[in-house]
Amino acid sequence: MILSADAVKGIARAIGFDAVGIAPAALLSDEVNHLRAWVAAGKHAGMGYMARNMEVRENPERLVPGAHSVVVTLTNYYNSSRQAEGIPQIAMYARGKDYHLVIKERLHALLQQLRELAPGMEGRCFVDSAPVLEHAWARRAGLGWQGKHTLLIRKGLGSYCFIGVAVITAEMDAYDAPFTASYCGTCARCVEACPTGALSPGEVDARKCLSYQTIENKGDYPEELKRLAGGRIFGCDACQEACPWNKELAEHSVADFRPSPEAMNLTAADWQAMTPARFKALFRDTPLERTGLERLKRNLG
Ligand code: SF4
Ligand code: SF4
Secondary structure: OEEOHHHHHHHHHHHOOOEEEEEEOOOOHHHHHHHHHHHHOOOOOOOHHHHOOHHHHHOHHHOOOOOOEEEEEEEEOOOOOOOOOOOOEEOHHHOOOOHHHHHHHHHHHHHHHHHHHOOOOOEEEEEOOOOOOHHHHHHHOOOOEEOOOOOEEEOOOEOOEEEEEEEEOOEEOOOOOOOOOOOOOOOOHHHHHOOOOOEEOOEEOOOOOHHHHHHHOOOOOOHHHHHHOOOEEEOOOHHHHOOHHHOOOOOOOOHHHOOOHHHHOOOHHHHHHOOHHHHHHHHOOOOHHHHOHHHHHHHOO
């Protein structure tokens, strides 16, 4: 079965995705070799899952037998409102409903409509899921380049985007060319802005990264890093805030990503006094729920 790439993209845009590209389901050998070197250097910190399933990451056929195409979507989550200075800070991506839930629902809607066009088509969708290299697929699908802060950048959308991936067995009548350029040039503002020195051009050392420490690290949070965190208790946007491609962006249009004003105005004292019941009421179905109240309190300066 061969689908029209224009038709697939039209459906994806109608569902609400801000950009869509389609890559052939080829091997990601170079990208996986780079990942292997990163893991071998220990830069994945405690994320043991990054060291597993390399063959699955490399070969989309291991995810969907008979895979022919990888449809990659971007969803803008940029929000120009800022939390007050001096209160505990939450990364922009985490201020509304959990993106896994929102993007997965949209990707399932996409798959459903593609199955109507191509009966018998098989497919699976992925959002920030361990066996899929989303950034690599986005670049392969022509959507942008990987900035020196390691995130995907697309002109006009910047890097405040969620990447969704659908691996499908249908072929396309046309594929996007991979994005081979980089528009970082001599800029290194993200590297200079990183509060902990976790970033070198194009590579992050998770052991020093505040996003890893505040969200993923279930063990001890080193005091010297906490001191550098500047009040960030869940994630860190410093490298994205510094990026010139993230200036003058359009606001996202996803109602589910709108934050609760109460949750965004919590002081350190509010966090210290927070009960599990209040935490649940304020943060149910947000990315903070998985990290949990106990670790968020640990993250307070
Ligand atoms: S998220 Fe923060 S700590 Fe991590 S690399 Fe970016 S600026 Fe550095
Ligand atoms: S801040 Fe500069 S170097 Fe870093 S990702 Fe943006 S453009 Fe590239």
